[in-house]
Amino acid sequence: MSVPALLPLALLGPALLAASGRDSVPAAFYNQPGANSAMRTAELERCRVIVTAPMSTADQKALTPPIEPDPLPRAALPSPSIDTCMVMRGWRVYALSLRERKALARLSPKARARALDGLTAARHPSRGRLIRDGTGLRLRDPAVR
Numbered sequence: 001m002s003v004p005a006l007l008p009l010a011l012l013g014p015a016l017l018a019a020s021g022r023d024s025v026p027a028a029f030y031n032q033p034g035a036n037s038a039m040r041t042a043e044l045e046r047c048r049v050i051v052t053a054p055m056s057t058a059d060q061k062a063l064t065p066p067i068e069p070d071p072l073p074r075a076a077l078p079s080p081s082i083d084t085c086m087v088m089r090g091w092r093v094y095a096l097s098l099r100e101r102k103a104l105a106r107l108s109p110k111a112r113a114r115a116l117d118g119l120t121a122a123r124h125p126s127r128g129r130l131i132r133d134g135t136g137l138r139l140r141d142p143a144v145r
Helices: 009-020 037-052 082-088 098-105 109-121
Strands: 028-031 092-095 129-132
Touching (some): 028 037, 037 082, 037 109, 082 092, 098 109
Antiparallel strands (some): 092 129
C-alpha cells in the first residue's frame, strides 16, 4: 500500500488542492453576505465531515463504529454532497462563466484572492450566476442561540 493511501482524508484534501494549482480559478463559488474566507473554509470543513461520515472527528479523535450496520448498502443510499450541505447551511452557489474565469485568471494571485473573497461576502455578487440558493430550509447550529 502506498503512503498516499495511508494519509487521512483531512490531509488529502489540501494536498489535492495544492496539486491542482493554488492559482486556478474555481468554476463556482460559495456566497453568504458578510462571510469571509475563514468562515467559508470552516463551513466547508464541517460539510466535508458531515458528508463523508468519517469514523473520526475533524481533529482525528477516534469515534466508536456504529452498533448496527446500515440497513442498505452504501451504494443504495442517497449520496449527499458538500454543495447540498453548504446550501442547507445558508450558503448560495454561483457559477462563473468562462469569460469571468479568464478575467479572474489574469489577475495577480493576491488580487484574485481579494476578488474571490469579495464575491464570497457580497450581498449581490458582481460576477457569477446563481445556481443554488441557500435562503430556503436552513440547518441551525444548536450551539448558537
